[in-house]
Amino acid sequence: MKKILTLFALAAALFSISMTEQDSIPKPPLQRTGAPGETYCTDCHGGTALNGGPGGMTLTSSGNNKYVPGKSYTITVTVFDASESARGGFETTILDDKKNLPAGTCKVTDHDATLLRNDKNNGRVYMSNYQGVPYETWSYKWTAPATDIGTITIYCATNASNDDFTPMGDHIYSGKLTLTPKIISRLGADVDDKGFSVYPTVIHQQLTADFSNDESGNVQIALFNLQGQQQEVLYSSNDDAGNYEQTLSLKNQYTPGVYFIALQQGGSTQVQKVMIQ
Structure with a gap:
């Protein structure tokens, strides 16, 4: 019995250490996506003006900028800047265009690179990188709302870091992606077909x-x-x-x-x- 209790205590201690290590990883501050009422990473990072560097960023959805209620899509963020290192960062939030409220649900698909956080101050949900992890591209799963709520916008800011572990000399890029509801008729065909x-x-x-x-x-x-x-x-x-x-x-x-x-x-x-x- 004493041996079993010892094993439980050891497992609990290891779990506690693991959680402490995870919680201790530096995380980017929230509300830096450029969404309504928010600022950008330029609040902390300096180097050039917003989108003033020689690189840029891409923000894509596997749904080709449309969504079907209840369906899931892969959201991918990439930052590129040949003048900086291979260490970058990002932050996104997804809002409906009518009330700027969170739209759909996000799910982490790569726990080594991405992080999901809820902001209790504004009720928004943010996907971001683990600060300091050397990535330039990140992906996660987004599930559209269960009903058609009109157009939805993904707001995003990225950081192309010079890898000196200070906020100076970095290049910040921002962008957004608008998703429109994809209307499927009962005939099984997309509405608004080309041609x-x-x-x-x-x-x-x-x-x-x-x-x-x-x-x-x-x-x-x-x-x-x-x-x-x-x-x-x-x-x-x-x-x-x-x-x-x-x-x-x-x-x-x-x-x-x-x-x-x-x-x-x-x-x-x-x-x-x-x-x-």
Whole structure:
């Protein structure tokens, strides 16, 4: 029994030491992303003006600047500056554009390089580097909100350090990335596909469709409701390859609201959203 208690005590001591070492690692100060109400790393670091160095930074999302509610994406931050060392730092926060409140949830995927912290003062969540760890690129997972909350912005500041372990002589770069909701119709196709457009988007009885064919074949344009149910076929033809502009007329009267105009050709579907009045 005494041996078991000794082992438990040893394990607890090791855990305590591990946590103490982790907590003792220097961490960048919060609220330095340039988000509304925040400053930048230039508050502490000096060398050039903000974005005044010979390098820069990139901020990307695996969702190509769009998000689907509830889906997860990889956010990647890179700082590059040939005049500095390979030791850099970053800090991001992700906010909705309407109220500047935290949007979605972040998760650390590399515990050796990145750190997640909550700021009790403003309620925001920050992803940053462990200060002093020699990295130039960092990634983490972000899960979009469960519902469409409109546009979301990732605010970011990076530090290209000269590795002298002082705040002087460093180059600070900042940037932001705006994410827009990706609308998926019940037809299984993205809304706002390139190569197919309709106007006006608020229609009464007529609209014009612009589209192109890469090869000859059957082309069909149809009206669907929000439930993905076809209401009527507006255009059906075997067309040659080329660019087309067709004026289309609704044959029936519909309850005012949101509908989809779907272009189906060559086994693919492209969709545009319209409002019928």
